[in-house]
Amino acid sequence: MSDPQNYTVGWICAIPTEYVAARAFLDKVHEGPEYVSDRDNNDYTLGKVGRHNVVIAVLPDGEYGTASAASVASDMLHSFPNIRIGLLVGIGGGAPSTDHDIRLGDVVPPTVLRTAVNGLKAQYKENGHRIEEAINSILEKKPRLRQEYERPDPSSDKLYQAEFTHSPNNEASCAVVCGDDSSNLITRRKRTEMEDNPEIYYGLIASGNQLMKDALVRDTLAKEKDVLCFEMEAAGLINHFPCLVIRGICDYSDSHKNKEWQGYAAMSAAAYAKDLLCRIVPSRVEAERKISDILSSVEKNVNKMRGDVQDTKNVVKDLEFEQKREKIEHWLSPPNPSTNYNNALKQRHEGTGLWFLQSDKFAKWKTQRNSLLWLYGIPGCGKTILSSTIIRDLESIPSSQPLYFYFDFNDTGKQALNHMIPSLISQLYSEYEDSRKQLDLLFSSYKNEHKKPTYNSLCKVFLQMIGQVKEVYIVLDALNECTSRKEGLTEGLLLWIRELLKLEQNNIHLLIISRPE
Structure with missing residues (x-):
């Protein structure tokens, strides 16, 4: 031996x-x-x-x-x-x-x-x-x-x-x-x-x-x-x-x-x-x-080495997610509401909207479970600027990234429910990791990436995705400009809102801004 x-x-x-x-x-x-x-x-x-x-x-x-x-x-x-x-x-x-x-x-x-x-x-x-x-x-x-x-x-x-x-x-x-x-x-x-x-x-x-x-x-x-x-x-x-x-x-x-x-x-x-x-x-x-x-003499470097390995893993993970996200973005073709948000913020003067941000109603809406707040006003009173002010305030909440959408009379790609849903899904997928599995499953079921998902399948997967998020804030601006409402589909819109707020395991805060009608 x-x-x-x-x-x-x-x-x-x-x-x-x-x-x-x-x-x-x-x-x-x-x-x-x-x-x-x-x-x-x-x-x-x-x-x-x-x-x-x-x-x-x-x-x-x-x-x-x-x-x-x-x-x-x-x-x-x-x-x-x-x-x-x-x-x-x-x-x-x-x-x-x-x-x-x-x-x-x-x-x-x-x-x-x-x-x-x-x-x-x-x-x-x-x-x-x-x-x-x-x-x-x-x-x-x-x-x-x-x-x-x-x-x-x-x-x-x-x-x-x-x-x-x-x-x-x-x-x-x-x-x-x-x-x-x-x-x-x-x-x-x-x-x-x-x-x-x-x-x-x-x-x-x-x-x-x-x-x-x-x-x-x-x-x-x-x-x-x-x-x-x-x-x-x-x-x-x-x-x-x-x-x-x-x-x-x-x-x-x-x-x-x-x-x-x-x-x-x-x-x-x-x-x-x-x-x-x-x-x-x-x-x-x-x-x-x-x-x-040798090992005994380099023990002090172990933690740094482990950190470097973890950093490499994180880089790979981030790259893989970003590539997948780009494929899904192409598949969903969601409208980008950030252009409306940023344009409205540019028009905002310092202090605008503080009357609402400091109100009891807003404070209650932010803390109450599954809350709905509907703000309305006449044309030209600054509703869209107020909505962007609200979104910016919500972005300051720790571990929270609000979802939002602007219905826009001047943009045909932002006028219907089947435009809003893909946009909210895209934001949810990017910001909340726990919600991604449901959309990944839907995406993989469409073997041809050029075949677009149906509106009903997206509504269903959105509810499934948001069901995985403990607390989320959603802001919808100019609901009166939603063509689905004008085409007699108000019932579908209200049904979507009801279904959203019925998710018992979540804490969803929905804020809607529109004209009085």
């Missing part, structure tokens, strides 16, 4: 495909460890790569992401306390751009100032690499791996336009569902014999706890942050197991996921890792500090 004290390189894989590839590149396989920590739940393969004793572990079956990776790393350090070099080797999603022509099977490690990485980079630049030959040599010795791990046909390497997505309801392969229509694909030149294939890229790898499956978000982060690759485990290791991340590209971080390139991508990443280890002299490894010692 092998002594855990003798192992100085820790190699972590996320999935069995990566684990098989890592084991395949061992020059020699050792017997299992003599002992492991009582707190260690990992499965290990021990062996030699070049002149280094290496311990390889894989995440538990079916468990992915940052938390699982952190647990495996922590257990490994308990049982193998002399580990000085950490490697996280496997597959990831590429982020091709005009600056980085990343292809499936390419390798992406981060840019780090380690002598071995820079030395290997220079070696590859001068003489190229032999990753393809190394993979083929292993497959000749282990023919059982050939079907899953050899390089797929280059014709299956398709990069689709960011806007062209794989139908979420169709689990068939992209070759069947998405095809090879040139209008949906990004045309790329064929690599020449003088170029490395796979290519090695050095740069930023983004890590999160979920798969990147949105090409628009991918392209945004590639452009703004120069991200080359997305993966799911490194963020969980940074505080537990400082390591070099090496990722073979198996997809393009979009909706067109398939497993065809996973085996080869895992092989190419493992081949690079072996080349890297073979450049490192064992005495240099022994001179490195133990990872466990």
